[in-house]
Amino acid sequence: MNQQASVGNAMMPDTVVSSGVGGMYGEKAGGPVDFSYVGIDAILEQMRRKAMKQGFELNIMVVGQSGLGKSTLMNTLFKSKVSRKSVLATAQEKIPKTVEIKSISHDIEEKGVRMKLTVIDTPGFGDQINNENCWQPIMKFINDQYEAYLQEEININRKKRIPDSRVHCCIYFIPPTGHCLRPLDVEFMRRLSKVVNIVPVIAKADTLTLEERDFFKKKIREELQANGIDVYPQKEFDEDAEDRMINEKIREMIPFAVVGSDQEYQVNGRRLLGRKTKWGTIEVENIAHCEFAYLRDLLIRTHMQNIKDITSSIHYEMYRVRRLNENNTAVAHTNGLPEHHLTAHEM
Amino acid sequence: MDAIMLQEKLVERLLCPRVRTARQKEKQYVGFATLPNQVHRKSVKKGFDFTLMVAGESGMGKSTLVNSLFLTDLYKDRKLLNAEERINQTVEIIKHTVDIEEKGVKLKLTIVDTPGFGDAVNNNECWKPITDYIDQQFEQYFRDESGLNRKNIQDNRVHCCLYFIPPFGHGLRPVDVEFMKALHEKVNIIPLIAKADCLTPNEIKKLKDRIREEIDRFGIKVYQFPECDSDEDEEFKQLDKELKVSHTMMTRHFSPSCSFHCLFLCSETWTVVEARGQRVRGRLYPWGIVEVENQSHCDFVKLRNMLIRSHMHDLKDVTCDVHYENYRAQCIQEMTSKLAQDNRMESPIPILPLSTPDVDTEKLIKMKDEELKRMQEMLNKMQQQMHDKDQ
Secondary structure (H helix, E strand, C coil): CCEEEECCHHHCCCCCCCCCCCHHHCCCCCCCCCCCCCCCCHHHHHHHHHHHHHCEEEEEEEECCCCCCHHHHHHHHHCCCCCHHHHCCCCCCCCCCCCCCEEEEEEEEECCEEEEEEEEECCCCCCCCCCCCCCHHHHHHHHHHHHHHHHHHCCCCCCCCCCCCCCCEEEEEECCCCCCCCHHHHHHHHHHCCCCCEEEEECCHHHCCHHHHHHHHHHHHHHHHHCCCCCCCCHHHCCCHHHHHHHHHHHCCCCEECCCCCCEEEECCEEEEEEEECCEEEECCCCCCCCHHHHHHHHHHHCHHHHHHHHHHHHHHHHHHHHHHHHHHHHHHHCCCCHHHHHHHCC | CHHHHHHHHHHHHHHCCCCCHHHHHHCCCCCHHHHHHHHHHHHHHHCEEEEEEEECCCCCCHHHHHHHHHCCCCCCCCCCCCHHHHCCCCCCCEEEEEEEEECCEEEEEEEEECCCCCCCCCCCCCCHHHHHHHHHHHHHHHHHHHCCCCCCCCCCCCCEEEEEECCCCCCCCHHHHHHHHHHCCCCCEEEEECCHHHCCHHHHHHHHHHHHHHHHHCCCCCCCCCCCCCCCCHHHHHHHHHHHHHHCCCCCCCCCCCCEECCCCCCCCCEEEEECCEEEEEEEECCEEEECCCCCCCCHHHHHHHHHHHCHHHHHHHHHHHHHHHHHHHHHHHHHHHHHHHCCCCCCCCCCCCCCCCHHHHHHHHHHHHHHHHHHHHHHHHHHHHHHHHC
16 A cells, blocks of 8 residues: 655755666666566576686587597587697507597686586597497596595585586597497497487588488487487476477487588688588588587587586486495495395485 | 577577578687576576575564565564563564565575564573574585485575664674674674664764674674675676775775664555655655665665675575585584494495485385396306306
8 A cells, every 4th residue: 555645845855866876786777766676686697797707617528439520520619729639749649459538628718708628538439349348438437527526525525616527418429331320339328328418420421411311310310219328418308398399309400410620711702611622612610511500509509508407417416326325235234234224224 | 588588599590400691700609608698597497595584673673674675565464462472482483485576587585584582581592593493404405415316405594694783772782792693603694773763874873883893893703795806897896895885994804794774664554755756665754754765864775785686696605605514514523423433334425314215215215226136136147157157
């Protein structure tokens, strides 16, 4: 109920509502006060400010046989020399005897947003004669990162911002055979899709014509489904109808057929990244030529936060639950208590 | 809303196979500058929560202030007790929850009221129920965080406590000092001078100085504004300066403490009065109108701006990073010392008090147990087979 009362002229207050920071809080400077505006939406601005100050972290792993263009693709994605090859001055490429894990970090910045990007390379994957268990060093690495995070989290005096070295996304390079997935691909993706987000891409896609490419993609999707492999974006993690709609469209396009390049050429008067051959120039960012732009948009511009969220709230949590259960079981065994007793009392 | 639209536009670009010539401008643009917007979008969908505690004697205007701050009416059905009923009353903790939405942003606001505080004849340890409540919330969060199912943890921790100091005395009373000393390591305290429209500007200044000096003398740590970085934009810096200067001296060594003086609307209705040709909210006296939103009359605007518009997120952060971490460290140390006393084995991961599991968690645990058993059996079988082969 608003009561209206007017003041006599003799008692006119003489100060003006100061609105020095009117613009910031949504009040119209010098104008009438908005009676119904609390200002809760300013919290978004506060969060944004804090996020910009802190910066972001992203850890991408690239897996595939040597020669598929992994390092070049990373360089193309981030428009700078972030891959292992650009940093280390190795003269020749020797195939290592076992799968190694090499990670390189860079701090990159764009429009005030700072990001610590870590590219984890896996030279030696799939290059041996006998490739059995070549995924094991990779699984171990991923689990080690989860373990490190868990240890930091349960520490008594833990850091304010736990450094996040967990692998957010694993880009798996499929060689462009044009037929179907190889057993190695299936084995690897089946095991790793349970612990990390996998984004499969068809490497060196300029060897396939458009029809071959579509056929290949269809075959790959069928095989993934037949083997129960859930690649990113996983169906079960769609949160609402909006997400589902967007992700369905993406799922119809994976795996992306990409071409990477870090050299520029003149095309129609513009300088573009591409590969120059005698029969034409393949433009990397032209979606009529290859799907690099889609991959980049997915990974960086629209779904980056979602990838990180799924890693931390689903993959990491599964690891944590497993570890806590293991630990409780171990303690029970040393104390001579049977397991069911443990479940009832200790938990 | 524009963050969502931006998202939509980006996704459209992703999914529509049109050749884009505008891309040439973005040659050097990788695109992760949209990351803050991606985070934005999630938060808008999820909504925020905030828990505010108000403490002080009855009649200080706590309920009215909360209503004015958030423009809601939380105390519609309240009955006020008279003096006799209050003699034996103990301090209660009452929670009111309200969902506020503004410009698409949802806030779940919880106000923790403490009726009975300081009202009895003997007020010894009247803050104990309050500290117990705060500790309980920390403990609940600690259990949830250490549990197996962490998907939907409810954060009921108290983010901020507004403490109302009566304007009639000459500074802090003993109960004020004891209360703040008991709570300053558990929650962000913001002291307010209540009902300040009974003081002249000089008296206000003297009282504020006195209170600030006593706060320092007793070593009470009230909520401090975080220092501004040099890359904050000018407006923010200006505001920060104003907030600090208007209430304290500002040096690097002296931690700024802030006491706002506030006056409030009359309790049942918001009086909208005509003043200088404008409609303003205020209290109508025969000798003039005290305007709530006039910054030279009272600090209501500054309080609201600070609490809601500029430092809400920081209040939550300090609660999370400082007060909760202190509680947690203390708790774990107590637990590990108890364990050592009980002579149990040192486990690599300390066994934390897990929350009583719900049906889902129990199912999960059973599943994992069965899986483990199955794997053990398989391993045994394989080992058997290998033995047989070797022989």
